[in-house]
Amino acid sequence: MKNVCVNVAILSMLRLTAALFKISKVEKALLLSWCRYLMIFAFMHPSLSSANETIIIRYNAPVEENDPQKDYFVLLLKEICQTYQQKGTDCTLVPVSLPMVLQRQLKSLDKELIDVVWTVTNQDREENFLPIRIPLMNGLIGYRIAVVNNKHAPIFQKKYDLAQLKQLRLAQGRGWPDATILQRNGFNVVETAWYETLYKDTALGLFDFTLRGVLEVYSEFEKFNQKNIYIDQHLLFKYPSSMYFFVKKANTKLAQQIQQGLEALIENGRFSELLMHFKNHQEALSQAKLEQRTTIELTNSSYPQQTIKQSNAKLVGKLD
Numbered sequence: 357m358k359n360v361c362v363n364v365a366i367l368s369m370l371r372l373t374a375a376l377f378k379i380s381k382v383e384k385a386l387l388l389s390w391c392r393y394l395m396i397f398a399f400m401h402p403s404l405s406s407a408n409e410t411i412i413i414r415y416n417a418p419v420e421e422n423d424p425q426k427d428y429f430v431l432l433l434k435e436i437c438q439t440y441q442q443k444g445t446d447c448t449l450v451p452v453s454l455p456m457v458l459q460r461q462l463k464s465l466d467k468e469l470i471d472v473v474w475t476v477t478n479q480d481r482e483e484n485f486l487p488i489r490i491p492l493m494n495g496l497i498g499y500r501i502a503v504v505n506n507k508h509a510p511i512f513q514k515k516y517d518l519a520q521l522k523q524l525r526l527a528q529g530r531g532w533p534d535a536t537i538l539q540r541n542g543f544n545v546v547e548t549a550w551y552e553t554l555y556k557d558t559a560l561g562l563f564d565f566t567l568r569g570v571l572e573v574y575s576e577f578e579k580f581n582q583k584n585i586y587i588d589q590h591l592l593f594k595y596p597s598s599m600y601f602f603v604k605k606a607n608t609k610l611a612q613q614i615q616q617g618l619e620a621l622i623e624n625g626r627f628s629e630l631l632m633h634f635k636n637h638q639e640a641l642s643q644a645k646l647e648q649r650t651t652i653e654l655t656n657s658s659y660p661q662q663t664i665k666q667s668n669a670k671l672v673g674k675l676d
Contacts, residue, residue, distance in 0.1 A: 409445050409446070410445075410446040410447070410448065411437070411440055411445060411446065411447040411448070411610075411613055412447075412448050412450060412471070413433060413437070413447070413448070413449050413450065413471050413472055413610070413614075414450040414451075414452050414469075414470045414471045414472075415430065415433060415449065415450070415451060415452065415470055415471065415472050415473070416451075416452055416454055416461050416464070416470055416473065417451030417452060417453050417454075418430070425572050425575075425576075427636075428630075428634050428636070428637070429474040429492065429601075430449075430451075431630065431634070432492065432618075432621075432630065433449055433472070434449060435617075435621055435626060435630065436613075436614060436617030436618065436621070437449055437617075439617050439620045439621065440613075440617060452464075452469065452470050454469065454470070457529075457530075457531070457549070458473075458475055458529075458531060458532070459531045461473045461475075462475075462481070462484075462485065462602075465485065465602065465603070465604055466484075466485075466604060468604065471603060471604075471607065471610060472601050472602065472603050472610070472614065473601070473602050474492060474599060474600070474601050474602070475533075475599065475600070475602060476497060476532070476533045476534065476597055476598070476599055476600075477533075477597075477598050477599070477600045477602075477659075477660060478533040478536070478658040478659070478660065479658050479659075479660050480658075481533075481602065482660045484605065485602040485603065485604065485605055486602065486603050486604065486605050486606075486607060486608065486611050487600040487601075487602050488600055488601045488602070488603070488611050488614050488615045488618065489598075489600060489615075490600070490601075490615065490618045490619070490622075491598040491599060491600065492598075492599045492600065492601065493569075493571065493598075493599045493631070494631055495596070495597065495598065496569070496570060496571055497569055497571075497597045497598065497599045498594055498595045498596055498597030498598075498656070499569065499570040499592060499593075499594055499646070500534070500567040500568065500569060500570070500592070500593040500594070500595075501567065501568060501569075501570055501573050501587060501588060501591075501592065501593070501644065502565045502566070502567055502587075502588040502591060502593070503554075503555065503558060503565060503566050503567075503568060503573060503577060503585055503586070503587055503588070504558075504564070504565040504585060504586060504587075504588050505558055505559065505561055505563070505564055505565060505584060505585055506584050506585065506586060507561065507564075508524060508564050508565060509586070511524070512565075512588045512590055512591055513590055514590045514591070514650045516590075516591060516650065516652070518652065521543075522542045522543050522544060523544060524544060524564035524565055525544055525546050525562075525563045525564045525565075526538060526543045526544055526545050526546065526563070526564070526565060526566065526567065527545075527546055527547075527548055527553075527554050527557065527558055527563035527565070527566040528545050528546070528547055528548075528554075528566065528567070529547065529548065529549070529550075529551070529554070530547040530548060530549055531547075532547075533597075533658060534567070534597075535547050536658055537595055537597070537654065537655075537656050537657075537658060538567070538654070540655070540657055540658070541595075541654045541655060546563060548563075551576065551580075552580055554566045554568075555576070555577070555580040555582045555585065556580065556582055558582075558585050559582035559583060559584045559585045560584075561584075565588075567593055570592075570640055570641070570644050570646070571636065571637050571640045571641070572636075572640070573587060573640070574587065574639065574640045574643050574644075575636055575639075575640070589645070589649075590649060590650060591649060591650055591651075591652060592644075592646060592649040592650070592651045592652065593652050593654060594651050594652065594653055594654065595653070595654040595655060595656045596655075596656045596659050597656060597659070598659075601614055601618075
């Protein structure tokens with residue numbers, strides 16, 4: 357309906373322009389003012405774009421099939437495209453096979469090899485790239501659970517000693533914002549390159565434990581299948597954190613299109629449904645038993661001020 361209105365407005369402007377030579381000066385002035393209003397309106401409301409517009413979104417294809425951590429974000433992009441397609445706007449997702457760590461993804465984004473990445477926000481990323489400020493995991497990305505070398509099981513109890521925990525070697529991925537957050541909270545963080553290394557080297561005793569997101573830890577633990585480690589059942593490490601879609605700083609049009617697509621999913625309830633009913637998420641939350649854990653509240657000094665100030669509650673899917 358909106359696209360029809362825009363097309364009618366364009367036709368009206370053409371007819372008015374054609375009529376300019378047949379009317380008085382006063383009428384011409386009035387008609388020109390009306391045309392200017394319609395053009396400003398169309399400019400200020402890009403969501404009311406022509407149905408012939410095509411949206412193309414290139415993203416980094418998952419390295420492996422059935423990767424739950426990446427599949428969820430690709431699913432969100434697909435749902436955004438479907439929202440536009442239902443309104444008559446072509447939207448195409450293009451997977452780009454560039455296996456790479458996050459830092460290289462961000463460089464590829466800057467070089468326009470891909471159009472969007474999803475990552476945890478921090479001040480540096482928001483200064484260098486354009487965030488779409490809708491938390492894709494509803495803050496759950498800041499809920500962390502420990503995977504522990506069996507040797508240190510006695511330390512991970514409900515009656516914990518935080519000073520003792522901070523002395524252990526905590527493995528995190530190189531360049532992850534979480535590494536900085538945990539370092540600033542006084543933990544003995546050791547950075548490494550690959551997800552598999554977190555589990556393998558923790559099992560070997562090179563690290564004492566690692567912290568993973570509540571929605572990812574169980575599938576990862578099963579996937580990497582290492583002995584001599586276990587998922588802690590007692591503690592929940594929690595700090596403010598948000599996972600956003602990011603685009604290149606200058607790509608404001610795509611940012612607006614993605615935001616509008618996400619807002620539509622939030623308004624119709626689909627966003628919350630996807631978050632909570634995505635199979636991997638359902639299984640993880642069932643296993644985690646968050647309400648039975650002792651929570652260790654941590655701070656996040658690298659959390660961007662703009663994100664802290666965000667108060668638009670409708671942009672956040674509600675937990676069931």
